[in-house]
Amino acid sequence: MPRSPYTFQLFLSACLFSIPALRAAPAAPHPGQIIYEKQCLECHGDRGQGVKGEYEEPLIGERTLEALARKIDRTMPEEDPDLCTGEDARQVAAYIYDAFYSQEAQARINPPAKDLTRLTIPQYRTSVMDLVGRFRMGAGFDRPYGKETGIKALYRGFEPQPPEAAKPDEKLxxxxxxxxxxxxxxxxxxxxxxxxxxxxxxxxxxxxxxxxxxxxxxDRKAYRLERVDSRIAFHFGADSPDKEKMVPEQFNNRWDGSVFAEETGVYEFIIKSENGVRLWINDDQKALIDGWVSSGPEVREEKQSIYLVGGRAYRLILEHFKFKEASASVELWWKPPHGVLEIIPQHALRQDRPNPLMIISTNFPADDRSVGYERGSSISKAWDQATTEAAIATAEYVETNLDRLAGTKPGAEDRPEKLKKFALAFAETAFRRPLSDEQKDLYVESHFKTAKSPEQAAKRVALFTLKSPRFLYPDLRENDQPDDYDVASRLALALWDSIPDKKLTQAAAERKLHTPEQVKAQAYRMISDSRTKAKLHGFFHHWLELEHAENTSKDPKAFPGFNTEVLADLRRSLLQFIDQVVWSEKSDYRELLQADYLLLNDRLAKFYGKKVEGPEFQRVAFDSKQRAGVVTHPYLLSSLAYSKQTSPIHRGVFLTRNIVGLSLKSPPMAVSFDESHFNPSLTMREKITELTRNQSCMSCHSTINPLGFSLENFDAIGRWRTQDNKKPVNPVSDFATEEGQKIHLTGPRDIVNYVADNPAGHRAFIRHLFNHTVKQQIPAYGPDVLDRLQRSFAASGCNIQILLVEISLIAALDGMK
The missing domain is CATH 1.10.287 (Helix Hairpins)
Incomplete structure (x- = not known):
């Protein structure tokens, strides 16, 4: 029976495929793959994913192909670095770079995606504060806080009168x-x-x-004296505030303005006086301290603590009066987080008089930091319970202050309608967009229909709004395509950790957040706000790992005088230096590294061998070899040291990862530094060299040690020294760069000069800032984003403010067409 043409085709194909010579030969494996599988797979896995108990971190990074080849040539495999060198190292590098190491390879293997995240703890607190504040502060809420320091004072008393003419009494x-x-x-x-x-x-x-x-x-005339005081610390004695124009027997003083909280945490306020005093903080109705009834002629202390969110100014009112006491005095002190007890300084006092702010003091479980920065990726019963408690506290606050928030009065005919209008505005502000008709019915109308009273309905709206995923998950939306309201929400979170303000919401309503130019204009407006500055404080706390500094303690015998006051001054010195650089016109990242000066007050100047008069911080020049910006700031150096001695390893690891921008694997085993294991005559450098001489250690310590040794001229509290253990300090080493160069290090100046214009250092700084600002990984926004940001950063003269705006634009406009 004749075969059909189709049957014959199948028969012919089968015959041809059965002939080995005619089959397509499988592609030969990459030469580097063969070497990798033989020498590397056991520790790193078949796709570089890592092997438990060996090298658990994945082989992913940003080194160039050439830099990767040099790293392999120099350090791999760890047990025998001479086994894979030269052409073999280049072949292995080429294979793993294309297979799984590079960003392009990772984008192919594991396409990056943004995580759906909830509000972090700072974002939750700030968002609720600004949500309620929108209704408390009205139009004035959108203006930045005043920069006029000091506090307005009003002194009230009486003008002196000439005594009644003395005359002898006539005989009765x-x-x-x-x-x-x-x-x-x-x-x-x-x-x-x-x-x-x-x-x-x-x-x-x-x-x-x-x-x-x-x-x-x-009939005597009342006397008023108005002025601005730099601080509140007065000892009038038997006199009055104005000896010539006010009688001393009776007078009343009132200071009214605000106090600026730089950091989030508990603030303790203390009043010292022998007279009647009252203090209000962030509440003009209920006094924080009420000592209006004087208990006698002795000076007494009244103290109370309050939780404040950093980056805000809070209303401060202090009243003090004297009535026929022999003497009068008043002092206002505080103890801020990480600070010491002190009279509130001038720079913390403001002349503005803001309305009270809603503060969430609920304890939340810590945010996830498994990827190196805080993000809202973890959900737990504890977190759910915390958000419930915070929502209840806010709803109760709304109920207590309902008339002030809704702009109505008890008994007014239009009160129910105004309360409903307030409830709708509250929900829309919290959800960062107008509500649909269905959402209005669900979140507002239903409560006003079923609640016993309009007041209870408004309270329910606040509670259900703050527990809604629409508030807790800002990037949760019904449509894949983001709109102007999404842009506004992302921009506010990136720069303020908060909700959009009125101007941003209005721009979204008018569809004026579509283009990069429109969004950039808003971003530049927003970065001048104190909330941006507060968020950047959080970034530098993260980048410089200042959590270590908060627990710094030194041996008092080795470093007499290094006490909590000095440590608090050092912290303020570092933060003021960062602020001055970041918020200057140049905003130059390189100055953070290369500045040859410190900000010192009289106490620090004496401790670090300089001369300064007064408690205010002043710029003090140093030999450029002895100081190099944040890298050599005593606060940072003290945190990266032991209680008696320096720690080149801690300092070297910090420099490697955060400043130079190189990755390090976790050590195969934890090796503690034990002073008793070493010859007591050795310097710290000699001890570390001996401790890390093992070949497996040197794969990382060949980078760590030279960087750490370059800071050995600084002792454990950051003072310059030339001897260690009665031997000359040796800070000299050779550092092998990713570009294949060798840099001769003689001190910190050589490091910062290398890093200041080096792409790897720039990329490390950019990555840290992006992660802290956006709470997402950079590759999720595209494989070329980091490169684009790095080129733009270099072109701008390393301007930090411009970089911050560029990062916020990428996050805000992601997915927009």
């Missing part, structure tokens, strides 16, 4: 009559009657004299 007729009766030895009853009459006459004269004095005092 009753007195003459009594004398006459006594002289004639009149009867006892007549004399007693005359004495009683004289007493009445004298009482009448005294009463008339008092009445004249009271009338004179009543």
């Amino acid at each position: 007729p009753e007195e003459e009559k009594l004398q006459e009766l006594k002289a004639t030895k009149a009867e006892k009853k007549l004399i007693e009657a005359a004495e009683a009459s004289l007493r009445k006459a004298r009482d009448k004269r005294a009463r008339e004299k008092r009445e004249r004095e009271e009338k004179r005092l009543k």
Whole structure:
């Protein structure tokens, strides 16, 4: 039977495929793959995923192919680095770079995606504060806080009056009559009657004299003195605030403005006075401290603590009065987080008078930091419970302040309608967009229909709104395509950790957040806000790993005088230096590294061998070899050291990862530094060299040690030294760069000069800032984003403010067409 053409085709194909010579030969494996599988797979896995108990971290990075080849040539495999060198190292690098190491390879294997994240703890607190504040502060909420330091004072008393002209009292007729009766030895009853009459006459004269004095005092003129005080610390003694124009017997003083909280945490306020005092902080209705009734002539202390969110100014009112006490005085002190007890300084006092702010003080479980930065990726019963408690506290606050928030009065005819209008605005502000008709019915109308009263309905709206995923998950939306409201929400979270303000919401409503130019204009407006500065404080706390510094303690015998006051001053010195650089016109990242000066006050200057007068921080120049920006700031150096000695490993690891921008694997085993294991005559450098001489250690310590040794001229509290253990300090080493160069390091200046214009250092800084700002990994926004940001950063003269705006634009406009 003849075969069909189709059957014959199948038969022919089968015959051809059965002939080995005619089959397509499988592609030969990459030469580097063969070497990798033989020498590397056991520790790193078949796709570089890592092997438990060996090298658990995945082989992913940003090194160039050439830099990767040099790293392999120099350090791999760890047990025998000479086994894979030269052409073999280049072949292995080429294979793993294309197979799984590079960003392009990872994008192919594991296409990056943004995580759906909830509000972090700072974002939750700031968002709720600004949500309620939108209704408390009205139009004035959108303006930045004033920069005028000091606090407005009002002194009230009376002008002095000339005393009543002194004149001798005329002899009373009753007195003459009594004398006459006594002289004639009149009867006892007549004399007693005359004495009683004289007493009445004298009482009448005294009463008339008092009445004249009271009338004179009543007719005296009131005196007012208004001025701005740099701080509140006065000892009037027996005098008045104005010796020439105010009487000292009675006066009343009132300071009214605000106090600026730089950091989030618990603030303790203390008043020292021998008179009556009252203090209000962030509440103009209920006093934080009420010592209005003086208990006697002794100076007493009144103290209370309050939780404040950093980056905000809080209303401060202090009243003090004297009434006929022998002396008068008043001082206002505080102890801020990470600070020491001190009279509130001028830079923390403001003349603005903001309305009270809603503060969430609920304890939340810590945010996830498994990827190196805080993000809202973890969900737990504890977190759900915390958000419930915070929502209840906010709803109760709304109920208590409902008329002030809704702009109505009890008993007003239009009150129910105004409360419903407020509830709708509250929900839309929290959800960062207008509500649909269905959402209005669900979140607002349903509560006003079923609640017993409009007040209860408004409280329910607040509670259900704050527990809604639409508030807790800002990037949760119904459509894949983001709109202007999404842009506004992302921008506010990136720069403020908060909700959009009125201007941003209005721009979204008018569809004016579509283009990069429109969004950039808003971003530049927003970075001048104190909330951006507060968020950047959090970034530098993360980048410089300042959590270690908060637990710094030194041996008092080795470093006498290095106490909590010095440590608090060092912290303020570092933060003020960062602020001055970041918020200057140049905003130059390189100055953070290369500055040859420190900000010192009189206490720090004395401790670090300089001369400064006064408690305010001043710029003090140093030898450029001895100081190099944040890298050599004593606060950072102290945190990266032991209680008695330096720690080149801690300092070297920090420099490697955070400043130079190189990755390090976790050590195969934890090796603690034990002083007793070393010859007591050795320097710290000699001890670390001995500790890490093992070949497996040197794969990382060949980078760590040279960087750490370059800071050995600084002791454990960041002072310059030339000797260690009675031997000359040796900071000199050779550092092998990723580009294949060798840099001769003689001190910190060589490091910062290399890093300041080096792409790897820039990329490390950019990555840290992006992660902290956006709470996402950079590759999720595209494989070329980091490169684009790095080129833009270099082109701008390493301007940090411009970089921050560029990062916020990438996050805000992601997915927009």
